[in-house]
Amino acid sequence: MxxxxxxxxxxxxxxxxxxxxxxxxxxxxxxxxxxxxxxxxxxxxxxxxxxxxxxxxxxxxxxxxxxxxxxxxxxxxxxxxxxxxxxxxxxxxxxxxxxxxxxxxxxxxxxxxxxxxxxxxxxxxxxxxxxxEGWIRPEPPPRRSGRRVAVVGSGPAGLACAQQLNRAGHAVTVFERDDAIGGLMVYGIPDFKFAKFRVARRVRQLEAEGVVFRPGVGVGVGVGGGAGAALPLARLREDFDAVCLAIGAQAPRELAVPGRELDGVCLAMDYLRAENRRQAGRAVADGGALDAHGRRVLVLGGGDTGADCVATAHRQGARDVVQVSIKPRPPERRPPDNPWPEWPRTYRPSYAIEEGGREEFSLDSCAFLDRDGDGRVDAVEFERVRWTYDAHGRRQARSVLERGLRLQAELVLIAIGFAGAEAAALGEPDLRTTRAGTLAVDEDMMTALPGVFAAGDACRGPALVVWAIGEGRDAARAIDRYLSGDSALPASLRSANPPLGL
Ligand SMILES: Cc1cc2nc3c(=O)[nH]c(=O)nc-3n(C[C@H](O)[C@H](O)[C@H](O)COP(=O)(O)OP(=O)(O)OC[C@H]3O[C@@H](n4cnc5c(N)ncnc54)[C@H](O)[C@@H]3O)c2cc1C
Ligand code: SF4
Missing domain, CATH: 1.10.1060.10 (Alpha-helical ferredoxin)
Incomplete structure (x- = not known):
């Protein structure tokens, strides 16, 4: 044609x-x-x-x-x-x-x-x-700069940063606390949404281009990975000419209501990670606690992580799955303050709900219940709520429409978002964070520590793979300029929407 x-x-x-x-x-x-x-x-x-x-x-x-x-x-x-x-x-x-x-x-x-x-x-x-067709091949750089860069974290931001810097001729080592390379692409997003051979194939490409991977090495204080090794950030700063922190924003957001300690109540990420590990044939030390088979499952959180929990529970053979959102059901059509070409804030059933299960909206969790006293959750108590919003769409006042609502469940998965980057584990008091819990960076993506940059969810907050790749590419360009005075690496459109800074 x-x-x-x-x-x-x-x-x-x-x-x-x-x-x-x-x-x-x-x-x-x-x-x-x-x-x-x-x-x-x-x-x-x-x-x-x-x-x-x-x-x-x-x-x-x-x-x-x-x-x-x-x-x-x-x-x-x-x-x-x-x-x-x-x-x-x-x-x-x-x-x-x-x-x-x-x-x-x-x-x-x-x-x-x-x-x-x-x-x-x-x-x-x-x-x-x-x-x-075999068109995607390793592209090693024609010459080396003699400069060394450490990338901490191997999610899409770390991998994009590593590939760009390596192609600019710098020697790149990627440190990853987990036993597998790929970040949330491997231990977050379920296999049925994204098969893991796609990450492994790219890792092989990066290795053939010259990038060195060190899985099982946590950077900071007491963040050893599967192998238990930990490397202080100060050591990396001595050994490398620049460091990029692409550590994600995986600090869990907790739901501090009575009964949280009951068996059968767990964080969505522990649940998803366990299934990712099972699918990869890796050890899971949960004694079956993180398996939905034959159970009624409640997923608390109406977002994409919650949807991935719903879909995983179905595949494990759950008896019944309900996804609960604190927010009201979105409208069917764009509201007047949400015109094209903005992302539409309208209702679309997730891929998971297309497969089965039920959604509940405007429910706020009040307590996890153990009515037979066996130490296991058997229901969750809710209030039906209505919110008022400020001009930026942020939730403000809450009024209660109905109290004492209960939904039965033997497995409750908390998927209410993340509290920011795990910055404290890096053990560097001079590393500043924002009010949102992310790493603070200047307009060149450098943190408060000279020569230490940050990229991806770590400084943008929980976002998307596409943002993480853009951030990784931009951090690589900033690091290349820092090391070489200039850079031929391209910038992404991300710079039009920079994350919160120093
Ligand atoms: C369940 C789930 C489903 C998702 N589904 C989608 C989707 O369908 N589409 C989409 O676009 N986005 C999705 N996302 C979001 C997307 O996965 C993230 O935005 C993206 O992975 C962020 O990339 P990153 O490289 O910044 O961080 P991450 O992918 O979080 O990687 C950070 C890495 O750093 C490592 N690390 C942290 N601290 C240290 C340390 N001290 N030392 C060494 N290593 C460290 C971590 O182990 C991790 O491997 C999903 C997220 C979740 C949680
Ligand atoms: S990466 Fe960009 S072009 Fe591709 S689907 Fe996402 S937004 Fe669209």
Missing amino acids: SERHPDGFLRHARAPLAYRDPRARSRDFTEIYARHWDAAVLAVQGERCMDCGVPSCMGGCPLGNLIPDWNDLVHRGHWREALARLHATNNFPEFTGYTCPAPCEPACVLARNDAPVTIKHIERAIVDMGWR
């Missing part, structure tokens, strides 16, 4: 790539996406792109992915060139092509009054094709 019709969006309807049938997929841990796709169908979808003078989709993508370029290249059958354009802004397009909620799509001009271009699926198809 070569000729391009500028009115392709009038000729063709949106046809996203297929997902597996919800009932069938909820019985296994294989990815929820249909494996096979047709290049001809994708080429037609690429023609729906209007190649707008001001591509607002690119503004919706935190990486500033060159979306109209690769839509056109795919339409014309130039897949390899499309892959090169994709890699120009994104180190790991399959990480985003499979997991990104695609803020670019509601920002597509077509989304104003029609269905947007299938941007995310075209991205995924390009990178799938790249791996299938």
Whole structure:
């Protein structure tokens, strides 16, 4: 296909790539996406792109992915060139092509009054094709700078930072406290949303390019990983010319209500991590406590982590699953203060709810109950609440509409977010944090410690894989400038929305 019709969006309807049938997929841990796709169908979808003078989709993508370029290249059958354009802004397009909620799509001009271009699926198809055809290979740097950089944390931010710095010629070592490389991509996001071989394949690519990985080494005070090794940050600062802290924002947010100590009440991340480990054939020391099989499960928290818990519980054979949100049910249509091209704050059932289970809204948890006195939770007590919001959409006053509501459960999963970066564990009192609990950085992404930078959730707060990759790329550019005085590494669009700073 070569000729391009500028009115392709009038000729063709949106046809996203297929997902597996919800009932069938909820019985296994294989990815929820249909494996096979047709290049001809994708080429037609690429023609729906209007190649707008001001591509607002690119503004919706935190990486500033060159979306109209690769839509056109795919339409014309130039897949390899499309892959090169994709890699120009994104180190790991399959990480985003499979997991990104695609803020670019509601920002597509077509989304104003029609269905947007299938941007995310075209991205995924390009990178799938790249791996299938063997086009994705190690790209070691032509020469070395003689400078050494330590990256702490191996999530998408750390990996993107490491690859960029290595390609700029610096010698990079990645320290990871866990026994596996990948951060939340490995011990967070469930296997059925993102298969782990995709991370392992990239790790092999980075190793072949010269990046050194040290799993099982925690940096700071008493943060030994699986192997129990711990390395003081001061030591890294002596041994390396620069350090990037890409430690995520995994400090758990607790729900301090009566009964929290009961058996059967646990943090969502402990639960998800245990299942990730089981799927990888690694040891799980929970004695079966973190298994939903045959149990009624309550997931407290209406967000994406909560949805991943719902879907995992179904796959473990839960008797019944309810996801509870403290917020009201979002409206079906965009409210007036939420116009295009903003991310729509409307109700969409999650992939997990499409598979089964029930949602409850406007419920605030008051107590975990043990009515038969056996030390195990058997119900949760709630109040039905109504909130008033300030001009920024933040919750303000709370009024109680109904008290004493109870839902039965033998397993309760707390998925109410995170309290910030685990900064105290780094054991550096001069490392400043923000009120949100993230690492404070200046406009060059440097922390209060000279030569120590930060990237990803660690300084943005819990966000998305696409933000983490953008942050990692930008930190690499800042570090390269710090070490070399200048940098040829590209910046991402993230700089238009910087995190909280020093
Ligand atoms: C359950 C769940 C599901 C999600 N699903 C999605 C999704 O579908 N799509 C999406 O876009 N985003 C999703 N996210 C968010 C996404 O995973 C994160 O935004 C992203 O992984 C952040 O990347 P990061 O590199 O900044 O940090 P992380 O991925 O958190 O990695 C940080 C790494 O640093 C390591 N570390 C921490 N402290 C130390 C130390 N002192 N020494 C050595 N190592 C250390 C940690 O062990 C970890 O491996 C999800 C998050 C969760 C929790
Ligand atoms: S990374 Fe996410 S936001 Fe950017 S183009 Fe891909 S799907 Fe869209």
